[in-house]
Amino acid sequence: MTARDARLHAFRSDLADARLKGEVSADRFVAGRPARISVSVADLRKAPRPDAGVNTQALFGDDVLVFEDSAGWAWIQAERDGYVGYVADTVLGPREQAPTHIVSVPRTFLYPGPDLRFPVSGQLSMGSAVTVTGAAETRGTHYALLSSGQALIAAHLQPAGETAADYVSVAESFLGTPYLWGGVSGFGIDCSGLVQLAMRMAGRDVLRDSDMQAASIGKPLDPGPDFTGMRRGDLVFWKGHVAIMTDADTMIHANGHTMLVSREGLKDAVARIGYLYGGPTGFRRP
Known part of the structure; x- marks a missing residue:
């Protein structure tokens, strides 16, 4: 077998x-x-x-x-x-109606009706799929209505099939989000969950764990001994960890050091992480 x-x-x-x-x-x-x-x-x-x-x-x-x-x-x-x-x-x-929209902001609220003054009845993360059945406007705010009668802020949704142009910008919208082992949502997220959700919003489905991503996303990259070959969107892998480059020198990652999604200089991170866990195990360009 x-x-x-x-x-x-x-x-x-x-x-x-x-x-x-x-x-x-x-x-x-x-x-x-x-x-x-x-x-x-x-x-x-x-x-x-x-x-x-x-x-x-x-x-x-x-x-x-x-x-x-x-x-x-x-x-x-x-x-x-x-x-x-x-x-x-x-x-x-059950699977009933096909989703029509995707939540496009890190997190949003559900209301029992189209009024932001109503008590919140739930919350959804970026990437959540909903079926919009109607629309309403209250005091100038536009709402998307669901078959349950609940309402969402319409501006927090995008049509299903619409994608972001830059997955790194999506990841940057999660700055300050709490780190959560196993998390893949705007309420708590881990390193590979951030990569997966950001790429998902840009129209690319990738595997979940960092070792899977290190073996499957894009192509291997050799940035040189001083990492001068890095650019925005490149991925840096350590054993059990991954970060996204936001430019040639800086990365964003959900990490247990700050317990947040945060920015960090690549060279600073290599020195800090290497002290306990060793250096990067690979680099990839999506």
């Missing part, structure tokens, strides 16, 4: 994705049931327990396949990036 990355392929000894039949060993193979994330942010955990570690997250409107639903937990695979994990089954809903 071919070795498979369990982060990206749904297989266990007792159960596996039917598409993997003949490629992995399992007692039983099932076809995934289509579902959609129905909460603001859903944690994908390593095991079906509330104390299990979070590997990544899925956002409102993300489509997933469900391979098992048992004892309050669902074993799923995200369709966008292939990531496999366990979520509480309460975060799943």
Whole structure:
């Protein structure tokens, strides 16, 4: 049998994705049931327990396949990036109307109606997919209406299929966002989550973890011993970490040093990180 990355392929000894039949060993193979994330942010955990570690997250409107639903937990695979994990089954809903818009700001609020003075009824991250069914205006503010009756600020949305011109500018809009291991949202994000979400908004779906990104995004780059070959948009990788260059000398990254998405000089970061974890392991140009 071919070795498979369990982060990206749904297989266990007792159960596996039917598409993997003949490629992995399992007692039983099932076809995934289509579902959609129905909460603001859903944690994908390593095991079906509330104390299990979070590997990544899925956002409102993300489509997933469900391979098992048992004892309050669902074993799923995200369709966008292939990531496999366990979520509480309460975060799943049906796939009904196709999303029409995407949240295009780091975070926004849901209101029970088209009035920003109403008590907030929820919040959504950039990248969340919604189905707009109507529009309204209150005191000069334009709202997008959802079938649930909730409303969003219309200016915080972009049509599905519309993309940003520069993924680095998207990443820069997250400056000051708290660092969160496994996070992929405007409420908390990690290093590879920042790369993934920023590129997603620019129309490019990439894999989730930094080691996957280091092996798959763009082409390898040799910037030279003084890093003089770097430019805006290039990626710098360390073991377990990734940063985005904003110009030839400066990078932006979600990091455990500041516990924020922050800017840092590349050479300063190399010296600081190298003291404990060694130097960069690679560079790539998307």
